[in-house]
Amino acid sequence: xxxxxxxxxxxxxxxxxxxxxxxxxxxxxxxxxxxxxxxxxxxxxxxxxxxxxxxxxxxxxxxxxxxxxxxxxxxxxxxxxxxxxxxxxxxxxxxxxxxxxxxxxxxxxxxxxxxxxxxxxxxxxxxxxxxxxxxxxxxxxxxxxxxxxxxx
Amino acid sequence: xxxxxxxxxxxxxxxxxxxxxxxxxxxxxxxxxxxxxxxxxxxxxxxxxxxxxxxxxxxxxxxxxxxxxxxxxxxxxxxxxxxxxxxxxxxxxxxxxxxxxxxxxxxxxxxxxxxxxxxxxxxxxxxxxxxxxxxxxxxxxxxxxxxxxxxxxxxxxxxxxxxxxxxxxxxxxxxxxxxxxxxxxxxxxxxxxxxxxxxxxxxxxxxxxxxxxxxxxxxxxxxxxxxxxxxxxxxxxxxxxxxxxxxxxxxxxxxxxxxxxxxxxxxxxxxxxxxxxxxxxxxxxxxxxxxxxxxxxxxxxxxxxxxxxxxxxxxxxxxxxxxxxxxxxxxxxxxxxxxxxxxxxxxxxxxxxxxxxxxxxxxxxxxxxxxxxxxxxxxxxxxxxxxxxxxxxxxxxxxxxxxxxxxxxxxxxxxxxxxxxxxxxxxxxxxxxxxxxxxxxxxxxxxxxxxxxxxxxxxxxxxxxxxxxxxxxxxxxxxxxxxxxxxxxxxxxxxxxxxxxxxxxxxxxxxxxxxxxxxxxxxxxxxx
Numbered sequence: 308x309x310x311x312x313x314x315x316x317x318x319x320x321x322x323x324x325x326x327x328x329x330x331x332x333x334x335x336x337x338x339x340x341x342x343x344x345x346x347x348x349x350x351x352x353x354x355x356x357x358x359x360x361x362x363x364x365x366x367x368x369x370x371x372x373x374x375x376x377x378x379x380x381x382x383x384x385x386x387x388x389x390x391x392x393x394x395x396x397x398x399x400x401x402x403x404x405x406x407x408x409x410x411x412x413x414x415x416x417x418x419x420x421x422x423x424x425x426x427x428x429x430x431x432x433x434x435x436x437x438x439x440x441x442x443x444x445x446x447x448x449x450x451x452x453x454x455x456x457x458x459x
Numbered sequence: 460x461x462x463x464x465x466x467x468x469x470x471x472x473x474x475x476x477x478x479x480x481x482x483x484x485x486x487x488x489x490x491x492x493x494x495x496x497x498x499x500x501x502x503x504x505x506x507x508x509x510x511x512x513x514x515x516x517x518x519x520x521x522x523x524x525x526x527x528x529x530x531x532x533x534x535x536x537x538x539x540x541x542x543x544x545x546x547x548x549x550x551x552x553x554x555x556x557x558x559x560x561x562x563x564x565x566x567x568x569x570x571x572x573x574x575x576x577x578x579x580x581x582x583x584x585x586x587x588x589x590x591x592x593x594x595x596x597x598x599x600x601x602x603x604x605x606x607x608x609x610x611x612x613x614x615x616x617x618x619x620x621x622x623x624x625x626x627x628x629x630x631x632x633x634x635x636x637x638x639x640x641x642x643x644x645x646x647x648x649x650x651x652x653x654x655x656x657x658x659x660x661x662x663x664x665x666x667x668x669x670x671x672x673x674x675x676x677x678x679x680x681x682x683x684x685x686x687x688x689x690x691x692x693x694x695x696x697x698x699x700x701x702x703x704x705x706x707x708x709x710x711x712x713x714x715x716x717x718x719x720x721x722x723x724x725x726x727x728x729x730x731x732x733x734x735x736x737x738x739x740x741x742x743x744x745x746x747x748x749x750x751x752x753x754x755x756x757x758x759x760x761x762x763x764x765x766x767x768x769x770x771x772x773x774x775x776x777x778x779x780x781x782x783x784x785x786x787x788x789x790x791x792x793x794x795x796x797x798x799x800x801x802x803x804x805x806x807x808x809x810x811x812x813x814x815x816x817x818x819x820x821x822x823x824x825x826x827x828x829x830x831x832x833x834x835x836x837x838x839x840x841x842x843x844x845x846x847x848x849x850x851x852x853x854x855x856x857x858x859x860x861x862x863x864x865x866x867x868x869x870x871x872x873x874x875x876x877x878x879x880x881x882x883x884x885x886x887x888x889x890x891x892x893x894x895x896x897x898x899x900x901x902x903x904x905x906x907x908x909x910x911x912x913x914x915x916x917x918x919x920x921x922x923x924x925x926x927x928x929x930x931x932x933x934x935x936x937x938x939x940x941x942x943x944x945x946x947x948x949x950x951x952x953x954x955x956x957x958x959x960x961x962x963x964x965x966x967x968x969x970x971x972x973x974x975x976x977x978x979x980x981x982x983x984x985x986x987x
Contacts, residue, residue, distance in 0.1 A: 312688075315687035315690075315691040318691055319687045319691050322695075322698055323694065325698075330509055333538055333541065333542065333545075334513060336538035337513045337538045337539065337542050338516060341537055371841055375517070375528070375531055375535075376519070376524060376527040376528040376530065376535075377524065
């Protein structure tokens with residue numbers, strides 16, 4: 308190949324690759340969502356006097372939540388319970404496929420209505436398909452307000 | 460290994476023959492830089508398709524959310540600022556390149572037989588490109604977009620016989636609103652693209668069928684293949700223009716104006732720059748003659764262009780043979796350029812960016828107890844950030860009139876009045892784009908007073924009623940003491956006046972503060 312032709316061939320190939328890479332880079336930057344860092348914050352979930360003597364207390368925490376250009380509300384159901392002197396907060400979201408588990412007073416278990424996942428009061432799997440126990444959330448008692456606060 | 464894989468693929472797809480057919484076309488000797496604009500246009504259109512697709516991943520074509528989603532793209536999406544800049548400036552690039560390409564075709568006589576049909580397809584493509592520009596302009600749903608569309612649709616009413624029908628078709632309903640937005644969005648992303656792809660494919664097919672027209676006078680020499688010789692020229696132009704486009708896009712698209720507000724009747728609309736010539740032309744045909752500027756002249760120009768291959772009866776493509784035709788082209792280009800420049804110079808007075816007194820009053824009210832008793836970081840409703848308010852204006856309006864309606868039983872509704880509510884709505888609208896100003900406590904207090912008591916009748920700066928005198932430079936005529944007398948008991952100053960007295964509506968202290976502030980509004984130091 309004559310030298311001019313081979314130079315131009317390389318020039319065109321490189322230039323086209325440059326433009327293509329630029330556009331592809333922009334497309335990737337735009338289309339791949341940003342990862343959002345988890346926000347840690349203590350939220351008041353219930354008063355310590357709300358806890359029933361038997362069984363856990365069901366607290367629903369609703370928060371405003373930025374959803375792209377929209378703002379929506381997100382709820383999270385938490386079981387608050389006392390284990391000896393320690394407070395315990397369990398997420399009500401089943402670790403199998405994300406249904407909401409409910410406390411069953413008779414059996415003393417958390418049961419998932421979808422596929423029968425069963426957890427004991429401490430949140431450990433007793434039966435059914437869930438791969439792991441209910442997620443345990445950090446919980447503390449705010450001595451000033453007597454409120455139980457959880458960190459989602 | 461790679462060669463064997465390629466052989467295997469070639470055997471099944473014939474891609475080598477296709478590549479040869481696409482890239483190794485021989486071009487007439489002397490085909491040079493003038494023939495690079497078609498490729499540039501193709502690249503520009505491709506970029507518009509890519510950036511437009513990416514924008515569509517985030518855009519919501521509803522009046523409640525269009526503006527928010529565009530702002531979200533600009534401020535929160537990674538690369539979104541650049542993306543919107545590219546799509547905005549890319550649109551201008553496509554229009555300019557299409558026109559330059561067309562002028563090249565006319566100069567070189569490339570529209571002549573046997574290329575008449577391809578010339579016609581090119582003209583249709585130009586209209587498709589302009590339709591993209593027109594429909595895309597509405598989508599950000601800010602004031603500029605909305606009011607430019609109002610003008611477009613009013614112009615469409617001038618269509619002979621079917622004016623109201625055409626306007627209705629464009630609006631999708633009796634008013635410009637949600638139905639217009641979805642209609643124009645659907646057209647922009649679903650109707651025009653297939654038309655563009657199909658016509659472009661046809662345009663390229665016919666280009667290859669007849670070959671490049673080449674230089675005006677045939678030259679001796681060996682025909683060279685497109686790749687890499689002409690491709691290198693195309694690429695060089697693309698890189699230079701692309702660098703310019705990237706530099707423009709890096710600055711982003713023009714900032715969003717406040718969200719579309721159909722009640723802001725004093726807004727002065729302007730079209731995108733490539734329609735400015737048409738916009739200017741209309742000004743010379745007032746009243747019933749408007750149809751001449753809007754339809755007859757542009758229609759005649761387009762008809763002449765479409766008939767160009769048959770109008771041109773010259774012996775050859777030579778410039779000398781087509782002198783009269785090329786002079787008309789030069790005159791046409793000069794005319795359109797002049798109109799565009801005149802249109803660009805005829806700008807409405809730019810607002811100086813300060814908030815008017817109503818917006819200031821609204822800002823002051825939002826910072827006061829009325830709102831913050833519920834809206835703050837620690838209270839029930841979360842603090843108000845005008846940039847994040849995504850509720851429509853009507854919702855905010857009814858919430859202001861009766862907060863109970865939105866959150867029943869939550870707490871007692873604070874006392875409000877229509878003037879305060881109007882001010883809060885104005886401040887929220889204004890605050891959605893741009894930074895919030897900081898007001899001193901005195902400025903804030905006086906703005907609220909003025910907005911409650913005066914703005915219904917008196918204009919100050921850009922806002923106010925027309926019943927009373929304009930107060931923008933009232934300090935030139937009255938000093939503080941004079942204003943105190945005027946406000947306290949106007950009939951004692953001028954017994955025949957219409958202005959009500961305020962001694963029983965405002966405290967003496969309020970009247971003094973208001974008067975001192977008004978007296979500072981002089982022609983030299985006119986703020987607002």
